[in-house]
Amino acid sequence: MSLAVKSKIVVFILAILVWLALTGLGLQEIITGVIIALLVSLTAGHFLITTHKQKHTLHRWLYAVFYFFKFLWEMVKANIHVAYIVAHPMLPIKPGIVKIKTKLTKDAAITVLTNSITLTPGTLTVDVNEDKKEIYVHWIDVKATGMEECTKEIGARFEPTLTEVFE
Amino acid sequence: MIRETIGLAVIIIGIAFDFFGVLGLVRLPDVYNRLQAATKCVTFGSAGILFGTFIIQGFSSFGFKALIGVVFIFLTSPVAAHAISRAAHRARIPLAKETVVDEYEKDKELKQSTA
Numbered sequence: 001m002s003l004a005v006k007s008k009i010v011v012f013i014l015a016i017l018v019w020l021a022l023t024g025l026g027l028q029e030i031i032t033g034v035i036i037a038l039l040v041s042l043t044a045g046h047f048l049i050t051t052h053k054q055k056h057t058l059h060r061w062l063y064a065v066f067y068f069f070k071f072l073w074e075m076v077k078a079n080i081h082v083a084y085i086v087a088h089p090m091l092p093i094k095p096g097i098v099k100i101k102t103k104l105t106k107d108a109a110i111t112v113l114t115n116s117i118t119l120t121p122g123t124l125t126v127d128v129n130e131d132k133k134e135i136y137v138h139w140i141d142v143k144a145t146g147m148e149e150c151t152k153e154i155g156a157r158f159e160p161t162l163t164e165v166f167e
Numbered sequence: 168m169i170r171e172t173i174g175l176a177v178i179i180i181g182i183a184f185d186f187f188g189v190l191g192l193v194r195l196p197d198v199y200n201r202l203q204a205a206t207k208c209v210t211f212g213s214a215g216i217l218f219g220t221f222i223i224q225g226f227s228s229f230g231f232k233a234l235i236g237v238v239f240i241f242l243t244s245p246v247a248a249h250a251i252s253r254a255a256h257r258a259r260i261p262l263a264k265e266t267v268v269d270e271y272e273k274d275k276e277l278k279q280s281t282a
Contacts, residue, residue, distance in 0.1 A: 021231055079184055079211045082204055086191040095200055096268035097256075118245035119210060124203050125245070126252045126271055136271045138199045138252060 008045030012037050063164040070161065071116055078121040085140065096142040097126060100151040102133050102159065109166035110135075116158050123154055174223035181215025184208045196263035198255045206248040214240050 015037035023029040085093060104110050114125040117137060124138040137154055144150055191204025217233040217240070224230030256271060 018235065022228075022235065024228060075207075075211060078207045079187075082191060082207045083184065083187040086187050086194055086204060086208075091194060093195070093200060093263075095197075095263060097199075097262070097271045098268060099271075114249065115242075115245040118206055118248055119241075122203065124199065124206065124252060125249050126199075126256060127249075138203070140200060140203050142268060 003049060004046040007047070007049035008041045011045035011048050012041035015040050060165050063161055067158070067161045067165060070158075071119075074116075074120040074157065078119060081121045082140075093140050094142050095138065095140050097136055097138050098142065098144075098150040098154075100135050100137055100154050102135055102151075104133075104159065104162060104166065106166050109162050112166075113158055113162055117154060120157070170225075171223055174219045174221075176219075177222060178216050178219030181212045181217075181219060183212070184215060185212030188212055198260055199252055200263060202248045202252055206244050210240055210244045 016033055019033040019037060020029070023033070085091065102110065102113060104113060110128065114128060114135060117123050117135070118125050122140040124140075126136040126138050128135050137150070139150075139154070143153060185208065188204050188208030191208060192201050195201045195204055214237045217236045220233040221230045221237070224233065262269060
């Protein structure tokens with residue numbers, strides 16, 4: 001079975017499960033759900049799985065769970081940081097757009113990294129340069145302008161864990 | 168009873184962070200800084216409200232919807248922030264005067280001059 005077909009079937013099953021969890025079991029709901037899940041999986045289904053199954057599955061799952069908690073902690077810190085800046089009468093900001101480098105190669109890994117950067121202290125992903133593996137980040141409180149220092153400050157929080165999960 | 172207290176506490180924390188996010192929208196100087204407040208505090212605050220609802224309701228159909236809402240907010244809000252900030256930069260909306268560095272602008276000029 002080709003990878004695209006497999007991916008479409010997985011998307012179809014996931015969509016149906018979420019739909020039924022949201023609406024409940026009735027004949028009308030099931031019919032509507034099947035039609036919509038078919039449409040979704042036929043049009044966008046091939047995006048979900050793009051690589052063949054990799055080894056060390058347990059190892060990766062453990063790192064994924066670890067990443068989740070690390071991310072939650074960073075996120076709480078981010079919120080307190082922004083709340084502090086906003087509530088401060090002087091508004092202590094020093095914004096700027098800096099550039100960081102990433103070693104991750106997979107699309108999914110870069111997506112997770114950029115989303116995490118957006119949701120963590122003081123940083124917001126503006127754009128990704130796929131050829132050079134560079135990420136442009138808006139930083140509300142710039143501490144360094146060189147690419148190396150910025151990569152150390154922003155990307156190093158998540159990259160080692162993500163390498164374990166995806167690569 | 169205990170579950171309701173915890174749920175209400177989480178909802179109140181969520182509302183507090185939503186408040187800070189909105190305050191940031193009003194106070195911060197430009198679109199990029201405002202997005203910072205909007206993505207962080209409003210994501211966390213809204214997710215907190217939904218998660219509190221889930222704690223109070225448990226695994227009923229209502230609570231499950233709230234939980235799925237949390238997942239969707241976490242997935243979509245950074246993507247939306249990325250799209251808005253990139254579009255704003257491409258439309259040449261200026262950065263605030265406090266800005267110290269803009270690597271993105273430099274690289275864009277480089278690309279245009281070589282092309």
